[in-house]
Amino acid sequence: MRTIWITGGSSGIGYAVAEKFLKKEWRVIISSRNEERLNKSVKKLKKCSNNNEVYSIVCNITDYSNVKKTIKHIENNISAIDIALLNAAAYSPNKTQNFDLKNYQLLIDVNLNGTLNCIDILKNYMKGRNNLIAVVSSPVGFRGMPTAGAYGMTKAAQLNLIESLYFDFRKLKIKVSVINPGFIDTESTRLNSFKMPFLKSSNYAAEKIYNGLTGKYKFEIYFPFLVVFIVKIMRILPLNLYSLIWKRLGNF
Numbered sequence: 001m002r003t004i005w006i007t008g009g010s011s012g013i014g015y016a017v018a019e020k021f022l023k024k025e026w027r028v029i030i031s032s033r034n035e036e037r038l039n040k041s042v043k044k045l046k047k048c049s050n051n052n053e054v055y056s057i058v059c060n061i062t063d064y065s066n067v068k069k070t071i072k073h074i075e076n077n078i079s080a081i082d083i084a085l086l087n088a089a090a091y092s093p094n095k096t097q098n099f100d101l102k103n104y105q106l107l108i109d110v111n112l113n114g115t116l117n118c119i120d121i122l123k124n125y126m127k128g129r130n131n132l133i134a135v136v137s138s139p140v141g142f143r144g145m146p147t148a149g150a151y152g153m154t155k156a157a158q159l160n161l162i163e164s165l166y167f168d169f170r171k172l173k174i175k176v177s178v179i180n181p182g183f184i185d186t187e188s189t190r191l192n193s194f195k196m197p198f199l200k201s202s203n204y205a206a207e208k209i210y211n212g213l214t215g216k217y218k219f220e221i222y223f224p225f226l227v228v229f230i231v232k233i234m235r236i237l238p239l240n241l242y243s244l245i246w247k248r249l250g251n252f
């Protein structure tokens, strides 16, 4: 039986991925900060399949020693990790467009420092094993977008980081992948006040992520194709044209 560790596995995309892997006979470990919510999620997961190999560990990814203890516990007492899905993140859209330093610092701490903490410790266990570290980033990181400065900046940094590690971790025999979902209906996106185009369910995302992570190795897993493809094209538009699109879309 293979093992996946999912950060931010108590809700949204992370929870749906946990359910999918569990049903496919994987050993699943979910982590997040809120113990009560984690316990509820594990109870729910146990009911959805006959596979009882599901565990939860409270882990705040911004706390290096907490991450170290968690990974050590999994590796020594549960199983070696085959896939680490670094999915936990904070999200807070800046609807007022006011520059809010605290919000930038919070998102850097969770989305960037938290991800780095996990990678730093995982690499010591995973080297030489051909395991996979997959980071859930976002197409919001492809280009600066109005109201998304803090979140987009952290997601852009994740994309850049994982692309670098694609080369650097080859030497360690650790595979890395990046996942770029379009709009998925979760607690985070319910904070958005605009209509989200091509909004999909977290089960849809889980299906795509499961297929992407367990099929032939892919550096980038993205979905739905059309929406992410459009954002990829927007990346190469000259700023004048790009700015015109945002003016039309939301008078930015």
Ligand SMILES: NC(=O)c1ccc[n+]([C@@H]2O[C@H](COP(=O)([O-])OP(=O)(O)OC[C@H]3O[C@@H](n4cnc5c(N)ncnc54)[C@H](OP(=O)(O)O)[C@@H]3O)[C@@H](O)[C@H]2O)c1
Residues within 6 Å of the ligand: 007, 008, 009, 010, 011, 012, 013, 014, 031, 032, 033, 034, 037, 059, 060, 061, 062, 086, 087, 088, 089, 090, 091, 110, 114, 136, 137, 138, 139, 180, 181, 182, 183, 184, 185, 186, 187, 188, 189
């Ligand atoms: N939903 C979308 O449309 C969308 C699109 C593109 C990319 N993404 C990315 O997909 C991932 C999951 O997003 P989601 O929409 O499913 O979000 P979500 O439902 O809000 O889930 C976020 C998860 O992260 C956990 N978390 C937050 N801070 C944490 C911390 N410091 N340490 C450990 N766990 C922490 C939360 O649990 P606790 O609060 O209990 O810790 C929760 O389980 C994120 O990386 C997000 O950027 C989402």
